[in-house]
Amino acid sequence: MKYDIAIIGGGPAGLMAAERAGELGASVILLEKNSEPGTKLLLTGGGRCNLTNNVQDPRAFVARLGQEAKFLLSALNKFGVIETLEFFQSRALPTRVENDNRVFPLSNRATDVLEVLIKDLKKYQVEIRPESQVKKIITKDDKIVKIVLTDGQEILANNFILATGGKAYPQTGSDGDGYKWLAQFGHTIISPRPSLCPILIEADFIKELEGLSVSEARLNLYQGTKKIVSTDGDIIFTSNGLSGPAALDLSRFIDDEAIKNLSLEVDFLPQFEISALDKKLQQVLKTSSKQIKNSLDGLVMPKFKPVLFKLSLLDGEKKSNVINRAERLALVKLIKSFKLKIKGLAGFDKAMVTKGGANLAEIEPKTMRSKKINNLFICGELLGLAGPTGGYNLQICWTSGYVAGEGAVD
Numbered sequence: 001m002k003y004d005i006a007i008i009g010g011g012p013a014g015l016m017a018a019e020r021a022g023e024l025g026a027s028v029i030l031l032e033k034n035s036e037p038g039t040k041l042l043l044t045g046g047g048r049c050n051l052t053n054n055v056q057d058p059r060a061f062v063a064r065l066g067q068e069a070k071f072l073l074s075a076l077n078k079f080g081v082i083e084t085l086e087f088f089q090s091r092a093l094p095t096r097v098e099n100d101n102r103v104f105p106l107s108n109r110a111t112d113v114l115e116v117l118i119k120d121l122k123k124y125q126v127e128i129r130p131e132s133q134v135k136k137i138i139t140k141d142d143k144i145v146k147i148v149l150t151d152g153q154e155i156l157a158n159n160f161i162l163a164t165g166g167k168a169y170p171q172t173g174s175d176g177d178g179y180k181w182l183a184q185f186g187h188t189i190i191s192p193r194p195s196l197c198p199i200l201i202e203a204d205f206i207k208e209l210e211g212l213s214v215s216e217a218r219l220n221l222y223q224g225t226k227k228i229v230s231t232d233g234d235i236i237f238t239s240n241g242l243s244g245p246a247a248l249d250l251s252r253f254i255d256d257e258a259i260k261n262l263s264l265e266v267d268f269l270p271q272f273e274i275s276a277l278d279k280k281l282q283q284v285l286k287t288s289s290k291q292i293k294n295s296l297d298g299l300v301m302p303k304f305k306p307v308l309f310k311l312s313l314l315d316g317e318k319k320s321n322v323i324n325r326a327e328r329l330a331l332v333k334l335i336k337s338f339k340l341k342i343k344g345l346a347g348f349d350k351a352m353v354t355k356g357g358a359n360l361a362e363i364e365p366k367t368m369r370s371k372k373i374n375n376l377f378i379c380g381e382l383l384g385l386a387g388p389t390g391g392y393n394l395q396i397c398w399t400s401g402y403v404a405g406e407g408a409v410d
């Protein structure tokens with residue numbers, strides 16, 4: 001049998017592509033190497049699936065992703081945030097907008113998001129073939145003629161969609177096969193790197209901070225003495241570094257090659273200017289006869305105190321009302337600009353997405369058609385696009401998957 005369309009990879013991008021192609025009446029086969037599609041999708045948002053970010057204007061949406069994301073504008077105009085929300089809502093999956101415009105299903109269950117897609121695929125008689133790992137893609141004269149599975153089976157189709165994901169969380173199945181094939185087809189692959197992943201820190205006190213979680217902190221990234229970017233949000237110290245949304249977002253700007261020149265600063269209380277915090281501390285300390293280690297509640301988290309006193313060379317047993325100006329300013333400095341040396345990024349095993357990937361200049365933006373292989377369409381995380389946390393990365397999949405599915409039918 002020859003299908004109209006064969007899709008490799010049953011993640012959010014491949015599922016959406018299959019949905020759209022099926023809806024348009026194409027005969028579609030979806031090949032997934034795992035025992036079920038959507039393994040990574042089920043992990044998203046801590047199992048709640050932050051399915052998009054409610055930035056509805058396509059221009060504002062791409063502005064959050066960076067320069068290269070202009071590529072996505074025409075696809076977003078066809079199937080952007082508004083259409084995605086309508087898509088799920090019209091399939092009995094109501095959603096809710098939370099802080100920072102993050103959108104979740106009202107049920108708080110990623111399984112419900114996957115179920116909506118699978119139900120549609122069944123309705124449109126898409127053949128879902130789990131445990132089908134593609135081993136080879138055979139081309140002739142700039143066209144794919146067939147794909148070969150690891151068990152030797154051959155799949156024939158007129159058009160092919162590559163949706164094998166990036167390299168992040170390879171334990172879910174996405175281990176970089178797509179890049180290898182694209183390179184064979186003559187596509188340029190921009191070196192895939194981990195992104196949205198914990199930042200490793202070199203400091204002898206880091207283990208003492210393990211578990212310290214700070215809400216609404218600010219992280220500043222410096223190149224030499226120049227501040228290059230700041231992120232706001234929750235952070236959590238791990239045994240060897242920093243995690244939490246603000247740290248994950250900052251990791252997008254950290255490249256291994258440039259690491260020697262980069263340094264990180266935590267502002268534990270960004271709501272206070274330096275002078276305002278100094279004033280506040282002055283008030284708190286001068287009216288307290290307690291030891292300083294017992295006076296800073298509400299301003300300094302208990303877990304941070306031992307490290308704070310150690311680095312400021314201040315004796316925590318000292319009475320608060322005898323702390324002098326220099327000692328107080330040392331505390332302010334550590335609270336407002338706590339310097340950390342970056343050792344690296346935690347790597348693909350802990351990264352939520354892949355930065356880099358298929359060079360966008362070699363892909364047709366309206367349809368995701370490859371400019372190298374005429375009957376190939378590329379979508380999802382394979383594309384050289386990566387967004388911050390907050391639902392942007394799944395939206396890239398819904399949008400690119402939808403237009404690829406449609407493009408492969410035309």
Ligand SMILES: Cc1cc2nc3c(=O)[nH]c(=O)nc-3n(C[C@H](O)[C@H](O)[C@H](O)COP(=O)(O)OP(=O)(O)OC[C@H]3O[C@@H](n4cnc5c(N)ncnc54)[C@H](O)[C@@H]3O)c2cc1C
Pocket residue numbers: 008009010011012013014031032033034037038039040041043044045046049050051052132133134135163164165166168169172173174175177178351352353379380381382390391392393394395397
């Ligand atoms: C823990 C975690 C939480 C996340 N949370 C969010 C979130 O809340 N919101 C958000 O926007 N983004 C989130 N992301 C990112 C988001 O999940 C990914 O960007 C998205 O899943 C990428 O979709 P994809 O379809 O391109 O690839 P994938 O989801 O990686 O799917 C690719 C599929 O292709 C299959 N495959 C690979 N090679 C082959 C082969 N040779 N043959 C057959 N099949 C193959 C794989 O098994 C896999 O199922 C999260 C990521 C992680 C890891």
